[in-house]
Amino acid sequence: MQSKEILTLEKGNFSLKATLECGQTFRYRRRDDGYEVMSRDKRCFIAERDEKIYLESSDAAYFYNYFDFDGDYETAEARLKEFPELTAAVSETGGIHILRQDLFETIISFIISANNNIPRISGIIERLCDRYGRKEEGYSCFPTPQELSLVTAEDYFALGAGYRDKYLHKTVKTLLESDMLSRLPALGYEDSVRELLKLSGVGRKVADCISLFALHHTCCYPVDVWILKTDGAEGDTVADVRNRGMARYGKYAGLAQQYRYYYARVNNGTNG
DNA sequence: TTCCAGGAGGGGG
DNA sequence: CCCCCTCATGGA
Numbered sequence: 001m002q003s004k005e006i007l008t009l010e011k012g013n014f015s016l017k018a019t020l021e022c023g024q025t026f027r028y029r030r031r032d033d034g035y036e037v038m039s040r041d042k043r044c045f046i047a048e049r050d051e052k053i054y055l056e057s058s059d060a061a062y063f064y065n066y067f068d069f070d071g072d073y074e075t076a077e078a079r080l081k082e083f084p085e086l087t088a089a090v091s092e093t094g095g096i097h098i099l100r101q102d103l104f105e106t107i108i109s110f111i112i113s114a115n116n117n118i119p120r121i122s123g124i125i126e127r128l129c130d131r132y133g134r135k136e137e138g139y140s141c142f143p144t145p146q147e148l149s150l151v152t153a154e155d156y157f158a159l160g161a162g163y164r165d166k167y168l169h170k171t172v173k174t175l176l177e178s179d180m181l182s183r184l185p186a187l188g189y190e191d192s193v194r195e196l197l198k199l200s201g202v203g204r205k206v207a208d209c210i211s212l213f214a215l216h217h218t219c220c221y222p223v224d225v226w227i228l229k230t231d232g233a234e235g236d237t238v239a240d241v242r243n244r245g246m247a248r249y250g251k252y253a254g255l256a257q258q259y260r261y262y263y264a265r266v267n268n269g270t271n272g
Numbered sequence: 273t274t275c276c277a278g279g280a281g282g283g284g285g
Numbered sequence: 286c287c288c289c290c291t292c293a294t295g296g297a
Contacts, residue, residue, distance in 0.1 A: 113278050117276075118278075201281090223278095224277090225277075226277095261278075
């Protein structure tokens with residue numbers, strides 16, 4: 001039995017619900033009064049109680065960093081509210097933090113995310129963990145690259161990954177045979193994207209998501225079908241929308257994109 | 273039944 | 286650079 005650490009923080013304007021449900025992570029479960037969140041080989045229970053954040057884990061420090069509680073989101077939100085197109089989204093939602101997620105886990109998860117929907121993505125990832133990850137009390141760890149070294153494309157297909165099976169197999173092989181995982185965290189945004197694009201199943205959008213959610217390059221603006229619909233004008237390409245977003249929001253582009261994505265989906269009734 | 277989802281790869285022009 | 290097609294799957 002592992003010892004549990006309990007952390008209590010001022011809630012401030014942090015929104016647990018929006019941070020977890022805005023589509024940056026797929027490994028959480030709603031509980032009666034909070035959330036169970038898994039990352040890497042760790043798990044926490046987190047809840048909002050009486051204007052405080054209650055965090056319980058065998059490694060609370062890991063999740064303190066994971067939720068980016070040291071980040072200055074007051075300044076970021078004040079800045080974003082100045083943009084007319086974001087005022088409503090930031091005011092009505094508010095409190096989204098950009099998570100600091102595990103690199104390998106984020107690469108695999110967002111390869112699975114391509115042309116897919118969130119419930120199905122979560123299911124595939126859960127089965128991946130259950131089948132190949134180490135077992136802890138009450139949950140399965142995300143598998144390490146080594147634990148996936150003998151997994152075949154057919155195995156990924158059997159998980160329900162569909163045509164992404166070959167991408168996953170090739171990318172795990174590439175990561176095992178190169179030092180990319182250890183080199184990526186030291187690179188800047190443009191260099192990290194250039195490296196990530198070498199991986200099978202990683203295009204510009206997925207590379208941007210990995211850069212934002214694992215490498216914390218907050219200047220990037222991932223463009224998916226939702227962002228293109230709500231942000232794009234007639235005739236705009238994905239590249240047009242991305243470049244405009246990055247130029248307009250600067251180092252807050254990633255947070256701006258999360259607000260637009262979450263707000264668009266909530267208003268569409270897709271986030272339930 | 274058809275359409276869609278946090279798109280990418282591959283081919284061709 | 287561009288546009289085109291195809292790729293599993295499950296829910297609406």
